[in-house]
Amino acid sequence: MKSKLTYLLICFILISCNNKDSLSFEPLTIATESCDNCTSVRIEIPEATGKTKLSKTINSALEGEIIALLNFDEESNARSLEEAKEAFVYDYKELTGKFPEESMPWEATIEGTITFENKDIITIKLESYIYTGGAHGYGTNRFLNFDKLNGVELYQEDLFKNLDDFKIFAEALFRKQENIPAEGSINNTGFMFESESFYLPDNLGYTENGLLLFYEPYEIASFADGPILLTIPYSDANTFLKYPQQP
Incomplete structure (x- = not known):
């Protein structure tokens, strides 16, 4: 009996360890009803399934x-995506009530995609386009990085051994690229x-090709210039990363 219990305990530990890095997603879509000349919101993101700390962290961050x-x-x-959708529509109605000429x-379109994942790290990109009047809308990207083992979101200072270096x-x-x-x-x-001094962008993300530095329009250049990207291969970036990756 004792040996059987020991065997079962070992199996339980092995299964738990193997499942520790497991993570699955299902598509989540939230959208307003389609109609002509109406304010529209469409959100399409991967939703982490299960009740693990990592799943809750990812879903909460998104x-x-x-x-x-x-x-x-x-x-x-707003405390949920549904409430945020309704608030966006309500704000439009409030504004047009005060200023009928507007x-x-x-329009709000937000799409989430996984740009990188291995046993240690997962990065999700939120690509959005928001139009709230004026000559044009505004597109933006957000990169969210997560430590899969500890189930936490990683901020810029968490990614590097020494941020200044x-x-x-x-x-x-x-400077070389530009x-x-x-x-x-x-x-x-x-x-x-x-x-007149260089600084890192707000958005840094892991990709299959390397660490991506993503400067939004207006961040360091004019809107007409669009986003400015710098991809650093892992063979070069690994020296500085707390989470080095295979080149």
């Missing part, structure tokens, strides 16, 4: 980012870094 994207007046009390319907390295690569002289202001060729 929800928080999307609620923020749909928050037009910064006073919304009658162009609003990586910034110096990234600046050299950025043909900016090694000496002198980072804005010599027309970029718009504040304080």
Whole structure:
């Protein structure tokens, strides 16, 4: 009996360890009803299944980012994606009630995709387009990185052994890619870094091709220039990463 219990315990431990890194998703779509000349919202994201800490962390992080994207007046009390969708439509109706000339319907499209996953890390990109009047809408990307083993979201400072060292390295690569002289202001060729100093973008994400630095339109250049991307192969980035990857 004792040996049987020991065997069962060992099996349980092995199964638990094997399942620790397991993660599955199912598609989640939230959208307004389709109609002509109506404000529209469409959200399509991967929803992590199960009740693990990692699943809850991923779903909570995605929800928080999307609620923020749909928050037009910064006073919304939305606590779910459904509430955020309804608040976006309500804000449009409120605005057109006060300013009937602002009658162009609003639009919000948000799509989530997994850009990288292995046993240690998963990165999800949220790509969005939001139009709330004016000459054009605004497209943006958010990269969310997660530690699969510990079930936590990773912020910029969590990704590197030494953030300052990586910034110096990234600046050299950025100058080379954009043909900016090694000496002198980072804005010599027309970029718009504040304080004339290089800084990392708000968005960093793991991809199959390497670590992606993603500067949004307006972040360091004009809207017409679009996003500025720098992909650093893992063979170069691994020296600085807390989570190095196979090249």
